[in-house]
Amino acid sequence: MLSLKIKKEKEEAAANGGGLSSAMGGLAISRRNTNKFEDEDADSAPATPVGYSKTGNPLVDYATSVKSTRDPVEFAPQSVEDAVFSSSFGAKTNAFSGGAAAVAAPSPGSLKSNFLTEEVLQALPRPLSPAERERNIRQSKQTPTFELVRKVNKYKELINSPTSEGQGLRRQLLSGAVVVIVCAGYSGKRFIYERAKALGVRLVVVDGPDSWSQTLLEDGVIEKYVPLDMSNPPAVYNEALKIISEVDREVGGIDGICTFYEIAVPLVARLTEALGLPGNPSKAIECARDKYxxxxxxxxxGLPTPSSFMIYSAEDLPKAAECVGFPAVIKPINGAASLGVVKVTSLADLIASYAKVLEVLRTCSVEDVHGTSQGSEPAGEDGKLVREVMMEQYLDGDEVDVDIILSDGKVTYAKVTDNLPTLEPWFNETGAVTPSLLPRRKQEELVEVSKKMLKAIGLTSGVMHVELKYTTTNGPQLIEVNSRMGGGPVRDMNLDVWGVDLVEEHLMCSVGLPSLPPIPEEPIMCIGQYSVNAARSGVVGEEIEAELERNRGLPDVIKVEPFVSAGDKVVGFEDGMPNWICDIMVKKATAEEALAYVKKLDAEFKQPIK
Incomplete structure (x- = not known):
């Protein structure tokens, strides 16, 4: 088979810098960008203490707040203590976790230097017009990957084939590609970069000067790490462009730029536009990020969308009620973790709930959505957590996620995952099951409307995560479009059930290769996931560890991920937005069995809350 010949030839040509050669009809080719990156750590340079950055500061990590167990929200921490990297690399954390090894004081402005903010996005240059984008693409030099594809043009049909042989050839073309990652996100995304390394992708990470991601260089996962100071928002774009241009010259040509971190998507879109590299139009990315x-x-x-109304003060409530009607939902436009999202059924309910939401936003934070932190102070005017609330038509029916791959404007993969009913009025997530249990007709309708929505927004390339509801009266209705791969276990669920690696396919898109994964006719397995919500308010007892271990040992349980520890204060359903205790994921032969099993485990889960 051709794919086996290619594999054999790749091994023989490894010493030549990768690429394809005589296995393909006697054609000898190799990548242009085979230069090694300069070693910036001279032998005379002092060793960096474990757990610290090259600047001498403690490593920092994005904090996360669980919006749903399938898609954590990342945000810039409010203090250095919150930001100190301490969760994913075992012994490395001990160097600065307290005790005798006290954490060194960070340099002034450390937080602002390390984290992207909305201020940076607001300072980005305007999106290019289609004509300007086309001009930049035409004027840019061919990337090494494009050169490889051109040289193996006789295998064009195979390259564009959604078969295992075609996938094997695309992997050969991807291997050796140099991809710049702009902002690695939180440390839980490490698996993404490890997968890229396994695929032979040469990664360059551009991130904050004290980011945890520089440990990827020390561990041999990436080939280069370049610090980007983000403290001066107007300068970030130009500095990133300068860094990437220097990397391009150093290596002999980069193949693509991408990110798996939500807030960096607009910056990456501007960079790919400027350099004529594969990517989505900036205008489309901006549209996807702005719900309005x-x-x-x-x-x-002419596509379905729920009615909505902005509420700036209590004086707007009657007009909002008149415009949207009831039932409805009020929610902060920039909230997270379902913070302040409440269902309302009448004007009186709206007035009362609006006051409660404002109080929640005053006393809680994105880090502590339940207001359970000991000694926490109200957010106050300086918190600037939320300023505006939206009233939107209540959408009943089945909530789903549609994971989609766009390749050159065409949908090459689309699968539906069912979200289990949320706990109203707080809209807390309870779990998911995949493949979907909805009738095939509804699934096809959801996929079709998702395609049309992505096209209407203008998105053309990469992995997308679309959230919708199939309402009882109006069919599919959009909740939101995420122009990047879904977080949490979204990648693993698609890989386990359908054999499609969303990380791999996003990398393919980022270098301009076709993304055409082979898809089995039937699911490989079926997965159920359940988020155990706190049954009552109180303090979690020490018995929680034994209960978690008991569940991990049960048949067909893939993972049990805790969200609380012994001694944590939690909120139960009756008192407010409930905490998640843990997430349980199982595998079964059918989706029905998987769903029934996680519900059974939830019912039997012993919650030691006192």
Whole structure:
């Protein structure tokens, strides 16, 4: 078979810097960008203490708040203590975790230097017009990957084939590609970069000067780490462009730029536009991130979208009620973790709930959505957590996620995952099951409307995560579009059930290769996931560890991930937005069995809350 010949030839040509050669009809080729990166750590340079950055500061990590167990929200911590990296690399954390090894004082402005903010996004240059984008693409030099594809043009049909042989050839073409990652996100995304390394992708990470991601260089996962100071928002884009241009010259040509971190997506779009590299139009990315713009784009395209109204003060409540009607939902436009999201059924309910939401936003934070932190102070005017609330039509029916791959504007993969009913009025997530249990007709309708929505927004390339509801009266209705791979276990669920690696496919798209994964006719396995919500308010007892271990030892349990520890204060359903105790994931032969099993485990889970 051709794929076996290619594999054999790749091994023989490894010393030549990768690429394809005589296995393909006697054609000898190799990558242009085979230069090694300069070693910036001279032998005379002092060793960096474990747990510290090259600047001498403790490593920092993005904090996360669980929006749902399938898609954590990342945000810049409010203090250096919150930001200190301490969760994913075992012994490395001990060097600065307290005791005798006290944490060194960070340099002034350390937090602002290390984390992207909305200020940076607001300072980005305007999106290019289609004509300007086309001009940049035409004027840019061919990337090494494009050169490889051109040289093996006789295998064009195979390259564009959604078969295992085609996938094998695309992997050969991907191997050796140099991809710049702009902002690695939180440390839980390490698996992404390890997978890229396994695929032979040469990664360059551009991130904050004290980011945890520089440990990837020390561990041999990436080939280069370049610090990017983010403290001056207007300068970030130009500095990133300068860094990437220097990397391009050093290595002999980069193949692509990408990110798996939500807030960095607009920056990456601007960079790929400027350099004529594969990627989505910046205008489309901006539209996807702005819920109001998204809904306007859908309206223009004649696609379904819920009615909504902005609430700036209590004086707007009667008008909002008149415009949207009941039942409805009020929610902060920039909230996270379902913070302040409440269902309302009448004007009186709206007035009362609006006051409660404002109080929640005053006393809670993104880090502590339940307001359980000991000694926490109200967010106050300086917190600037939330300023605006939206009232939106309540969407009943089945909630789903549609994971989609776009390749050159075409959908090459689309699968539906069912979200289990949320706990109202707080809309807390309870779990998921995949493949979907909805009738095939509904699944096809959800996929079709998702395709149309992505097209209306203008997205053309990469992995997308679309959240919708199939309502009882109006069919599919959009919740939101995420123009990047879903977080949490989304990648693992698609890989386990359908054999499609969303990390691999996003990398393919980032270098301009076709993304055409082979898809089995039937699921490889079926997965159920359940998020155990706190049954009552109180303090978690020490028995929680034994209960978690008991569940891990049960048949067909893939993972049990705790969200609380002994001694933590939790909120139960009756008192407010409940905490998640843990997440349980199982595998079964059918989706029905998987769903029934996780529900059974939830019912039997002993919650030691006192």
């Amino acid at each position: 713009s998204t809904r306007k784009a859908l309206e223009t395209a």
